[in-house]
Amino acid sequence: MDIFRGLKSFYWQDKPFLLGSVLGLAAATALGLVYPLLLRTLIDDMILKGKYEGVLQLALLAVGIVIVKAISQFVSGFSGSRLGNRLAYRMRNACYAKLQELSFSFYDTARTGDLMSRLTADIEGIRQFLGFGLAQLLNTVFLVLFGFGMMFFLDWKLTLLIVIIIPVLCFVAIRFEQQIHPVFRSIRSAVGRLTTSVQENVTGVRTVKSFAREPFEVDKFSVNNTEYSERNVEIAGVWARYFPAMEFIANFSVVLLTVVGGWRVIEGQMTLGDLVAMSSMLGIIVAPLWTLGFIINNYTMSKASGERLLELLNQPVAVRNEESCLILDDEAVKGHIRFDDVSFRYASREDQPSALAGFDLDAPQGSVIGILGGTGSGKSTAVGLLLRAYDVGEGSLTLDGVDIRHLELQSLRRQISIVFQESFLFSTTIKENISYGVPEATMEEIVEAAKLAMADDFIRELPQGYDTIVGERGMGLSGGQKQRIAIARAFLRNPKVLILDDSTSALDMETEQEIQQSLRQVMKGRTTFIIAHRISSLRHADEIIVLDRGRIAQRGKHEKLLRQPGLYRETYRIQFADRPEELDQAPLDAAAGAERRVTG
Numbered sequence: 343m344d345i346f347r348g349l350k351s352f353y354w355q356d357k358p359f360l361l362g363s364v365l366g367l368a369a370a371t372a373l374g375l376v377y378p379l380l381l382r383t384l385i386d387d388m389i390l391k392g393k394y395e396g397v398l399q400l401a402l403l404a405v406g407i408v409i410v411k412a413i414s415q416f417v418s419g420f421s422g423s424r425l426g427n428r429l430a431y432r433m434r435n436a437c438y439a440k441l442q443e444l445s446f447s448f449y450d451t452a453r454t455g456d457l458m459s460r461l462t463a464d465i466e467g468i469r470q471f472l473g474f475g476l477a478q479l480l481n482t483v484f485l486v487l488f489g490f491g492m493m494f495f496l497d498w499k500l501t502l503l504i505v506i507i508i509p510v511l512c513f514v515a516i517r518f519e520q521q522i523h524p525v526f527r528s529i530r531s532a533v534g535r536l537t538t539s540v541q542e543n544v545t546g547v548r549t550v551k552s553f554a555r556e557p558f559e560v561d562k563f564s565v566n567n568t569e570y571s572e573r574n575v576e577i578a579g580v581w582a583r584y585f586p587a588m589e590f591i592a593n594f595s596v597v598l599l600t601v602v603g604g605w606r607v608i609e610g611q612m613t614l615g616d617l618v619a620m621s622s623m624l625g626i627i628v629a630p631l632w633t634l635g636f637i638i639n640n641y642t643m644s645k646a647s648g649e650r651l652l653e654l655l656n657q658p659v660a661v662r663n664e665e666s667c668l669i670l671d672d673e674a675v676k677g678h679i680r681f682d683d684v685s686f687r688y689a690s691r692e693d694q695p696s697a698l699a700g701f702d703l704d705a706p707q708g709s710v711i712g713i714l715g716g717t718g719s720g721k722s723t724a725v726g727l728l729l730r731a732y733d734v735g736e737g738s739l740t741l742d743g744v745d746i747r748h749l750e751l752q753s754l755r756r757q758i759s760i761v762f763q764e765s766f767l768f769s770t771t772i773k774e775n776i777s778y779g780v781p782e783a784t785m786e787e788i789v790e791a792a793k794l795a796m797a798d799d800f801i802r803e804l805p806q807g808y809d810t811i812v813g814e815r816g817m818g819l820s821g822g823q824k825q826r827i828a829i830a831r832a833f834l835r836n837p838k839v840l841i842l843d844d845s846t847s848a849l850d851m852e853t854e855q856e857i858q859q860s861l862r863q864v865m866k867g868r869t870t871f872i873i874a875h876r877i878s879s880l881r882h883a884d885e886i887i888v889l890d891r892g893r894i895a896q897r898g899k900h901e902k903l904l905r906q907p908g909l910y911r912e913t914y915r916i917q918f919a920d921r922p923e924e925l926d927q928a929p930l931d932a933a934a935g936a937e938r939r940v941t942g
């Protein structure tokens with residue numbers, strides 16, 4: 343029940359519906375139990391005595407009961423479905439909001455398919471139980487209490503004999519629950535894995551096909567599918583044992599009633615009407631007892647679902663706002679960034695060397711910082727820290743002199759636009775993709791941003807121009823076209839700090855140079871970080887940082903770095919093999935060379 347206590351905030355505010363669903367069903371059940379009493383009156387007081395004048399009133403009473411019972415059932419059904427839908431609506435919103443709140447570190451290990459199944463199948467499980475199953479469960483309890491209470495009133499000795507089956511039935515049902523619960527948990531996880539493999543396969547379909555790995559993917563899916571199917575067979579086995587056991591015990595009580603009751607009628611210890619009434623009551627009680635398994639099944643499933651939902655909802659958020667965080671005034675922000683002896687290690691790589699160590703950088707307002715380095719040298723990590731994708735491990739990172747951990751996350755991220763290595767596009771129009779960060783932007787502003795990102799020409803050539811809907815993640819566009827749309831999206835935001843994380847890699851040199859020109863125009867007085875593998879992308883930077891395995895190996899302007907032996911000069915030599923003149927004009931700075939040794 344802890345699980346349902348944990349989920350209380352989602353359904354407790356709908357107490358009236360919860361009550362309506364439970365009490366409506368209880369009223370309908372109680373009214374159902376009146377029939378056997380009417381039958382008893384009909385037999386004992388009318389038929390056996392030959393007095394038929396009250397039959398009409400009895401029939402009218404029965405009709406009245408039918409009507410009230412129908413109304414009670416309607417109230418129960420209506421309230422149950424309202425409760426279920428409202429609570430599922432709230433849970434979906436809460437889970438989605440939680441997914442927005444969770445930090446980058448959560449997504450480093452999260453599996454999309456698993457999250458999808460939590461937001462769909464698991465919420466559905468809870469909706470089914472709290473909307474319908476709970477009322478059914480309580481109804482069964484009421485039925486047993488009221489029903490046996492009435493039977494007790496008719497013939498307490500016979501009732502005591504029959505009531506013995508209840509603990510036996512409960513024992514079987516509880517055993518069933520214990521067996522079925524772990525299987526249900528594994529079924530839910532198997533569904534998550536199945537969804538994940540479908541989702542990954544669709545996302546990576548190009549890789550799969552180009553490597554001709556379809557058979558491998560089919561096998562991989564089969565393994566998950568087999569597991570899912572085996573778990574279902576396991577469940578079917580539990581069911582198959584449960585039903586006959588329940589049926590045997592329940593029918594045994596009917597046999598007992600018929601034999602002992604019949605004997606008591608013959609002996610004159612009870613009337614025929616009492617026996618008929620008790621027999622029909624037992625039928626009413628036993629019917630839902632058979633379905634106790636379904637109800638428990640429903641309960642168990644929703645308990646497993648509830649556990650998975652609570653696990654998501656209670657996920658700790660790694661990066662969050664401090665209690666008294668500072669909300670930035672957008673107009674007043676200058677964009678002066680400082681890294682002071684910053685070190686950082688990913689939580690999932692505790693045993694590995696730091697991704698960034700002793701990183702110092704002063705980027706005054708309006709400066710352009712270039713970051714160069716081999717793959718995995720920590721470039722994206724450095725700018726990720728600036729976004730507070732992760733909090734720095736040691737040292738500090740400030741914006742306009744304030745440690746970014748003291749700033750409200752939203753207002754910090756509002757000042758920064760980043761174009762990631764992989765340009766993600768939403769499956770909507772190009773126009774909406776560009777204006778994602780500024781939904782209120784006018785068409786003129788959108789076109790202006792696209793022009794600056796050298797995207798306007800190709801967009802106009804598309805059949806629907808800016809209204810062209812791009813496929814999922816930008817399918818249907820070339821890598822360079824996607825990058826230009828992502829750059830336009832960042833430009834439109836007019837940020838105080840712009841980060842281009844290797845985001846011009848798919849562009850030809852000429853287009854890149856044109857975008858660099860736009861950059862100078864857009865980012866006048868604003869701070870820009872350019873991460874690139876190409877020297878041509880960052881040669882005009884005010885300071886270039888050369889990273890090597892998380893540490894700063896070299897720093898300075900292009901001309902200075904060219905004169906130093908090291909990674910930068912080496913990279914230049916490889917990239918401009920056809921233009922060695924500049925290297926010749928930049929003789930080695932012997933002192934600097936002696937000071938700095940680049941390791942790789």
Ligand SMILES: Nc1ncnc2c1ncn2[C@@H]1O[C@H](COP(=O)(O)OP(=O)(O)OP(=O)(O)O)[C@@H](O)[C@H]1O
Nearest residue numbers: 450688690691697716717718719720721722723724
């Ligand atoms: N989310 C993550 N979780 C764990 N380790 C990570 C994560 N992201 C990066 N790393 C590791 O941190 C180190 C630095 O990675 P980073 O992405 O900053 O390199 P990079 O210089 O941007 O590389 P590239 O040029 O290939 O993009 C690498 O060893 C990488 O494997």
